[in-house]
Amino acid sequence: MPKTPQVLAHIYTVSELNHKIKAILEHNFPFIWITGEISNFRMPASGHFYLTLKDETSQIQTVMFRGQNQHLKFVPEDGMSVTGLGRISVFEPRGSYQVILEYLEPKGVGALQVAFEQLKKKLDNEGLFDDQYKKPLPFLPEKIGLITSPTGAVVHDILHVVKRRFPGIPLDIAPVRVQGDGAIADIVAAVELLNRLRSVDVVILARGGGSLEDLQAFNSEAVARAVFASEIPIISAVGHETDYTISDFTADMRAPTPSAAAELVVPIKGELYRKINESKYLIILNLQRYIKNYRSQIGSLRERLADPKKKLSDHRLKLDEEVGRLIRALMNQIHMRRERLAWRSDKLSYNNPSYYVTKLKEKLYRTSALLQQSIRSCVSERQARLREVNAKLDSLNPTAILARGFSITRTLPETTIVRDSAAVSLGQALEIVLARGSLTCDVKEKFKNGKKII
Secondary structure, eight states: OOOOOOOOOOOOOHHHHHHHHHHHHHHSSSSSEEEEEEEEOOOOTTTOOOEEOOOSSSSEEEEHHHHHHTTSSSSTTTTOOOEEEEEEEEEETTTTTEEEEEEEESSSSSSSHHHHHHHHHHHHHHHTOOOOOOOOOSSSOSSSEEEEEETSSHHHHHHHHHHHSSTTTTTEEOOOOOTTTHHHHHHHHHHHHHHHHHSSSSSEEEEOOOOTTTTTGGGGGHHHHHHOOOOEEEEEEESSSSOOOHHHHSSSOOOOOHHHHHHHHHHHHHHHHHHHHHHHHHHHHOOOHHHHHHHHHHHHHHHHHHHHHHHHHHHHHHHHHHHHHHHHHHHHHHHHHHHHHHHHHHHHHTTOOOHHHHHHHHHHHHHHHHHHHHHHHHHHHHHHHHHHHHHHHHHHHHHHHHTTOEEEETTTTTOOOOOOOGSSSSSSSEEEESSEEEEEOOOEEEEETEEOOO
């Protein structure tokens, strides 16, 4: 067989190979633009973003560290199509490669618009847009609060509208930055300050129109929550009529422009005077009509009203007649009661209780005598019966028989009464019971009918 030529080849370790691959990839792909659909998005406690970018046939692991993702205007979600700028790197311990993103934006839609929709959905789900939390505006505020930039045209527009509609209403202006760094903190602080001072009845939050980036402060979560938490009613008047911000939804009312907000807050003074005069005229007219009607009713009643003296005379006559009738009725009642009293007195005298008491006493004496006689007769009868029974008992008493000299003989130890000499045997112990005491003896001989029994 032919010999295989020996080739001197370098044998890589796994670490060396991964290191080589990493160097090649990072050198050839320093920064790339990549687009795809997000899946398996997660953000652990470290704050880094880990996600997978995929298309119809392939996918790649990507990561965006906390230092870069904190500048994003939106939060990535599964299913969102994005475009990002990053560099390819190899994670040597696992031998896997990934894209480390430096920049990320939604594909086809600006990041600010996505952030706007995400925040709007979040706050809407929390109920911050519900009408039940909207506070009514005061009809005629004593003082108006204005949160806006002190250098813009908004202040002059609102002052002009207020002065034109109702001169003399004071305004407290809280100057803030309405865009750029620090604008969000300024607006939140101004809302909290006016609520803490409680010196105004209504607040206008205003600025002129601009791009979505210019209005970003009014689309922030901090400003939206500060507006919602305000105890003073707030009108949001940000941008032009077609511009909508998050603060418009959490405010108690939205105005299409700052000037429109001033018109909503301040009524027209002349219009109020006109309405007051109309109301005053209607009140006076109605009062005159009521007075006229009541006067007519009083005149009609006066015509129908009879002379009081004649009425009094008629009532006096009627009263006298009723008094006489009452007196006669009372006298008749008294006469009837007297006759009834006399009849009852006679009947009571006839049925005097003392007569019946005397009769009952006599009956009681007779009954008592008969009872005592009956008791004595019964006692005598019972005593005679008792003597007769005692005599019978004495005649039948065994002790009386013993006292006449008789005795009772019983066997020992059975104590059986002996009635026949044949019932005992010679030598048997017997007990002889006497009237006083008893005797114990043994049988020596037995006799029956005078003859000795052997």
